[in-house]
Amino acid sequence: MFDRDTEGVRIELRALTKHYPGQPAPAVDNVTMDIPAGELVVFVGPSGCGKTTTMKMINRLVEPTSGEIRIGGQDVLSLDPDELRRHIGYAIQQVGLFPHLTVAQNIGLVPKLLGWPQAKIDDRVEELLALVSLEPSTFRGRYPRQLSGGQQQRIGVARALAADPPVMLMDEPFGATDPITREHLQNEFVRLQRQLHKTIIFVTHDFEEAIKLGDRIAVLREGSHIAQYDTPAAILDAPADDYVAGFIGQDATLKRLALMRVADVPVTDTIPDPALPQVSADTTLREALDLMLAHGTDRCGTPTGVLSYAELCAVVGPRPEEAMTGDR
Ligand SMILES: Nc1ncnc2c1ncn2[C@@H]1O[C@H](COP(=O)(O)OP(=O)(O)O)[C@@H](O)[C@H]1O
Ligand SMILES: [Mg+2]
16 A cells, blocks of 8 residues: 555645534535645644544544545545555544453554564564664563553654654644653654655644744644645744634744754854853754843854854744834
8 A cells, every 4th residue: 555655655635525414514614735745744733623623534433525536646535544554654633442451462453454474563562662762671561551651652652653653744743742741752853754754634723843843843723724834944834814823922032043043043152162061963053042041141162162142033034024113
């Protein structure tokens, strides 16, 4: 299925609609969008706007009322739903691990259905546990009740990755974790996706998370209508309307700084100053600014020299339109 590709394939939604019986309006109303191969696209929008319904139509847990879905050029609605779901990773907030199966058996479920030999499944389980930073010898034999919420969510992600599917659907998979665990999972996930290049749709209601993870973000409103669909930087630079601006919040400039790294800014002062607080090449500019504020200095040391507050400001603005009215 999908040419047996384990790297991402393109997903196309065409006039996709779901009208639940007895509901006054469609939950998903005539949505058309393309998710490019190998990209991580985040759906962000308020509760009830249709995110979960859109996802569940892609792996056919919900049957569309009308419209088309193609994955890697194949018409999803013509495929066998059970077979389809074995080739799409699915991770949800409620995790849904089987309580009577061990961690290893939970992760190995889909590979087993696909008929992998046991030795190959065992190797894959080891590999995936290491990938989500859980020591295989400690965790492989545990039951879900013997895990924390954050550990269960990691197992959920490992299980979704198990058969190396080209497509992953992730519906608020880190939603039930505390902020520190969530940040850790997000960082691991970004690192993972850099290696794996799957096509991923990731649902969240947290714009901060969307910016951090997404190659692109689809900001959705009621009926899964697309308010804006673009890269995080483009959305932060130019929100399409007040609705999108409302999602970004008041600190758009800080959020844009969080998208950029020290390595992205060419420094003019190339003489190292070990007396300054030091940052690394992949420190975000937001972290660099925080460090300057914390040290009461307007400069910090980088691997290539010294980064100044003025250089930092130059990277994020002023916005052209603000510059024009900036003489008030
Ligand atoms: N099985 C269902 N039957 C009827 N209405 C549903 C069902 N599932 C979801 N809905 C309704 O469809 C809309 C979209 O829901 P959902 O896709 O779960 O939104 P989200 O994931 O963005 O919170 C909501 O108004 C919700 O009440
Ligand atoms: Mg939902």
